[in-house]
Amino acid sequence: MTEKGETVIALLGQPNSGKSTLFNALTGMKQHVGNWPGKTVEKKEGNFEHNGTHYLVADLPGTYSLSANSDEEMITRDYIASGKADVVCILADSSQLERSLYMLADYAGITVPCFLVLNMSDVAEEMGKRADAKGIEKKLGIPVVSFSAPDTKSYDKFYDALERAVRGKTAVDASGLFERYEKIDAYGTIKSLIPDNIIRGYSGAWLAAKAVEGDEPVIARIKAAVSDEDKKALDTAISSVDKGVVITGECKFGWIDELLSDTAQKGSSGVSLGRFDRLITHRIWGKPVVVLIVLLGLIASFIPALPLMGIGQLISNIPDPLSEALIGAGCPAFISALLCDVLIRSVSFIVQMLGFVFGVTLVFGMLEEIGVMARISYVFDNTMARFGLQGKSVMPFLISFGCTMGGAAGTRVIDNWGQKVLTIALAWAVPCGAAWAVIPMLSTVFFGAWMPVIIAVILIVMLLHMWLTAKIFGRSLVKAEDRYGMIMELPPYHRPKWGALLRYVFGRTKDTFLRALKVVLVVALAFWLLSYTSTGDITSSILYKVGHFIEPVTKLFGMGWQTFMAFIASSLGKEGALGVLSTIFTGSGTISVGSVVGGAAAENINELLVANVPKPEALALIFAMTFNMPCIVALAATYQETHSVKWTARIALYYTAVALILAGIAYRIGLLIW
C-alpha cells in the first residue's frame, strides 16, 4: 500500500498479453510514464478508484518469464520482491493458454497475493477455444476471470476478482508443480539448503527451482545466506544438473497441461496438411515432386524467354548489311568491323540471354513468393545434412542462384568456419544468374527444343557434383560433432505480391544486362584485337597461333581452341564466353576469323555457331562453362569470407579440373549420340 493509502496492483504478463490495453482501460488519463531507476526500460504507473478504494497500477515490463535473462525480467522480479505490490494481476492470452500460462507457472511459488486474468476471451472464442475460469480457479486457489480487456462492459468481473484477491491474499496452489520439481534429482538437496525468507515473497520451492535453472542472481542470494559447507554442497548439487531450465520447463508445461486438461476446450488445432503439402513433404515422393516442379519451372521460364530470343536473333542479322553499307559509304573497315562484329553481335547475344534471366527469375521468384521454395528446402534438408551442412545453408544456395558472390557473403550466418567454407564450395556449383542466362541460351542455339533436357541433366550433374564436393572437402572441413539438426516452420501459402516480384525481376534483368554488356564488350574487344591482323590473314594473328599451340591439350576435353578460349573467358564471368564466341565466329568483315574456322556461310551468329561447332563440342563447352568457377568476383568473395588463400585456391583449382573432366565426358557422350 502506498503512503496515500492506495492499493498497489502490479500487471504481470508476457508481451502481447493485453497488459497495456488493461492498464489504459483502468487508469484512463491518470497515467505517468518514466523509466525504471537506472534502466532505460519504460515505467508506467496510473491510478483509478473503484467502490471507494484507490488503486495504483504498475504496468510491469512485458516478459516471457521471471528468469534473469534481461533487464525487463530483473525489474519485474525486483519489483515483486520489493513488497510494493499488494496484489499481482497475472495476464494470460486465452487464445494460446498452453503457451501464455508459462508466466503463471513461473510465478507459482511466489507468495505475493495474485489473481489470474484470461484475457482476449473473444479472440479465443472465435478460434473455438473456451476456458472454464471457475474450474481453473478451483484448481489454482486464486480468483480467475475470463474477459476481454477492450470490452469495458465486462470489467465488473475483473473488479470482483481483484477485490477477492486483495481481501483473501490469495496465492497460487502449486503443490502439483512442486511434486513435479521433487522428481528432479538435485532439487530436494538444493531446497533443503535454502533458509527461510531469504528473499521476501519468494518461497524456498521457487528459489530452488530457479537454482536448478542456474539463475545466477538467485544462486548468489542463496549463497550469501548459507554457510561455507552448504555453499559447497549447493555448488555440487547445481553442477550436477544439465540443462536445468529445460527440466523445470517440462515440469511447468506438464503442470499447465494438467491444469487445462479438463478446464479448457482446445478448438480445432489438429494436425492437417493440404494435399499438395502431403505430396511435397512425402518421404519417398517429395524429391521427385520437387524435381518435377523445377523442370516445369524451367520449361515455363522458356515461354517469356522466346520473344527476346527472337529480338536478339533479329539484331544479329543487322551486321552484314550494315557492314556492307558502311564500307560502301567509305567507312574504314576497322571501324565497320568493330561496330558490327564486336558491338552489335555482342548486344545480340546479350538480348537473347536476357529472356532467360527474365523467365527464370520470374518463375522461381514466384515459387518463393508462394511458399513453394521453403518446402523445396525442407525436402532437401536431410540431403544437406548428409553433405554435413546446416539447414541454414539453404539461404546462401538460394542467393547463389542470383549471384555466387552474394551466396558467399550470405554464409556469414554460418558460425562454424568449416561449414562456412564447405557451403561456399558447394554454392559454386549452383548456377548463378549469369549461368542461368548464358547456358539455356547456348543450349537453345545448339540443341533447340532439347534445351530443357540439357538443363535437367545439368541440374542432376550439379547435385552429383555437390555430393562429390561434399565428400571430398567435407571430411577435412566438418566434424561429425558439428552436425546438428534444425527445426523448420513452413510458411503458409501466399498470393504473390506482383509489384514487388516484378520489381525484383526487372531489377535483376536490368542488372544482368548492364553487367553482361560490360563483360561481353570488354572480352569481345580483347579477343577481337588478339585476332586482328592488318593483312586480314587470320593465321598470323596472336589468337590463332596460341590457339593452335594449345589445341592438342584442349581436344582432350572435347573442345577446339576456339571453344576453349570461351571456357577461359567464362572464368571472368559466364557472359565473357559470349564475347569470345561472338568475336571468333563472326562471318562478316575483313578481319574476322569466322570464315577461316568454319568456312560456313550463315545468316546470323546463331547459325554460324551451329555450322562451325559440332554438337558434341557444344555440349562439352556448355558443361565446361556451367561447372567452371563462377567468376573472378566470386573468387575474391570466397577469399574474403574464408580468409584462406589455400582453401580459395583449392576450390578454384578443383572446379576448373572438374569442369574440364565433365566437358571431356560430355563430349564423348555427345559423340555417341551425334
Place this chain on the structure above:
Amino acid sequence: MLAAELNTSVENVKRDLVFLERTGVIRRVDFAGHSCSDCSGCASGGNCSACMPEGGFKNMGTMWEVNA
C-alpha cells in the same frame, strides 16, 4: 508434421519452440543477416535486387537450429 510425429498438438509444438528459443536451447536463424554491405566490391554496385527480392527472401518460413 512434428506435432503428428510427437503425437501432440501444433499449439504445444509452437509453445515448446518458443520456450526452447527463450531459454537459448535453440536459436532462430536470421535470414536477414545478409545485407548489401556484405558484398563489398559487388559487381552490381550494391544493388541487391540482382541477388534477391526486395527485403530478402521473406517466404522461406522460420528456421531454428540447435545451439552447440
